[in-house]
Amino acid sequence: MSRWIEGRVINNRHWTSQLYSLQIDAPIESFKAGQFTRLGLDIDGERVGRPYSFVNAPHERYIEVYSITVPGGPLSNRLVELEAGDFIWVAPKGAGFFTLSEVPEADYLWMLSTGTALGPFLSMLKTDEPWGRFEKIVLVHAVRTAEELTYQDTIRSLLTAHPDQLIYITFVSREDTDFAIKGRIPQAIEDGRLEARAGIPLTVDHSQVMLCGNPAMVNDTSEVLEARGLKKNKRREKGHITTENYW
Ligand SMILES: Cc1cc2nc3c(=O)[nH]c(=O)nc-3n(C[C@H](O)[C@H](O)[C@H](O)COP(=O)(O)OP(=O)(O)OC[C@H]3O[C@@H](n4cnc5c(N)ncnc54)[C@H](O)[C@@H]3O)c2cc1C
Numbered sequence: 001m002s003r004w005i006e007g008r009v010i011n012n013r014h015w016t017s018q019l020y021s022l023q024i025d026a027p028i029e030s031f032k033a034g035q036f037t038r039l040g041l042d043i044d045g046e047r048v049g050r051p052y053s054f055v056n057a058p059h060e061r062y063i064e065v066y067s068i069t070v071p072g073g074p075l076s077n078r079l080v081e082l083e084a085g086d087f088i089w090v091a092p093k094g095a096g097f098f099t100l101s102e103v104p105e106a107d108y109l110w111m112l113s114t115g116t117a118l119g120p121f122l123s124m125l126k127t128d129e130p131w132g133r134f135e136k137i138v139l140v141h142a143v144r145t146a147e148e149l150t151y152q153d154t155i156r157s158l159l160t161a162h163p164d165q166l167i168y169i170t171f172v173s174r175e176d177t178d179f180a181i182k183g184r185i186p187q188a189i190e191d192g193r194l195e196a197r198a199g200i201p202l203t204v205d206h207s208q209v210m211l212c213g214n215p216a217m218v219n220d221t222s223e224v225l226e227a228r229g230l231k232k233n234k235r236r237e238k239g240h241i242t243t244e245n246y247w
C-alpha cells in the first residue's frame, strides 16, 4: 500500500495567532480514537511528514487535527497557511497505541494534556466507550495563557451530555485567572490541588491516568504518580499510566 494518499483541506480554523485546526477530506481506513495520522507537504522538493493526533472521532466525516506553529518548525509553519481546497498528503491508516483499548478498567479515568495534546482526548470523549466504562472522567488541559483554552464548544457539549461523569479542569501557567489552576500538573498532583478541584482521589485503587503532550510534563507527572504507587501500563503487566509524547 502507498505511504501517502491525497487529501483536500476543508477548513482551517485559526484559534489564536499560533493555534489552528485543520479539517481534511481523505479516503483513509478506519482508525481508533486516540490514534494519530501523518500529514505531509512537499517543501523545497522534499516530502516533509509529521504525526498528528485525530481530534475527530472515527465516525465523523472529516479528519481534524489541532496544531501549533513552533518557531522554525518546517511543517507546522506551512500547515497554518493552508486554506480550503488546498492539497495535502495524508497517511492511509491511523497508527499508535494511545487508545482506550490499552487502558485497564478503573473507577476514574484521568486525561491529562498540555497544549495541542487535548486533541486525542476529545476524539475519545466523542465516542461511547469511555462513558460506558468509567464512573468519572477528568479532562485536564494545561496551557500557558488563557486564550489557548480552545475547543470550548466541544467541551461544553460533552459536559452537557455527561454532567455527572465529566469533570473539566484547566491549568494556566503564565497568567493569573480566576478559574484555572495556576502552574503545572505534577506540582498540583503533589500538593493535592488537582484532586481537591476534581473532588475524587487519584490513587492506585481507583484510577487510570492517560498523559499526552510535552514530554517533560509526561515524565515529571509519571514520576509523581509512580511515587504514589501507580505503575506504567505494559503489554504483559497491567498498570495505571498510559502515555504519548509529542516530541
Ligand atoms: C505521536 C505524535 C502525535 C502528535 N500529534 C500532534 C498534534 O496532534 N498536534 C500538534 O500540534 N503536534 C503533534 N505532534 C507534533 C508534530 O508531529 C510536529 O512535531 C509539530 O507540528 C511541529 O512540526 P514542525 O515540522 O513544524 O517542527 P518539528 O521539527 O517537528 O518540531 C520542532 C520542535 O517543536 C516542538 N514541538 C513539536 N510539537 C509541538 C507541540 N505540539 N506543541 C509544542 N511544541 C511542539 C518541539 O520542541 C520540537 O522539537 C505529534 C507528535 C507525535 C510524535
Ligand SMILES: NC(=O)c1ccc[n+]([C@@H]2O[C@H](COP(=O)([O-])OP(=O)(O)OC[C@H]3O[C@@H](n4cnc5c(N)ncnc54)[C@H](OP(=O)(O)O)[C@@H]3O)[C@@H](O)[C@H]2O)c1
Pocket: 068, 069, 070, 071, 114, 115, 116, 142, 143, 144, 171, 172, 173, 174, 183, 184, 185, 186, 214, 216, 217, 218, 220, 221
Ligand atoms: N515565541 C513565542 O512567543 C512563543 C509563544 C508561545 C509558544 N511558543 C512555542 O510554542 C511551543 C509551545 O507550545 P505550548 O505552549 O502549546 O506547549 P508547552 O511549552 O508544552 O506548554 C504547555 C503547558 O505545559 C506546561 N509544561 C511545560 N513543561 C512542563 C513540565 N515539565 N511539567 C508540567 N507541565 C509542563 C507549560 O507550563 P510552563 O508555562 O510553566 O512552561 C504550559 O502550561 C514551543 O515550541 C514554543 O517555542 C512560542
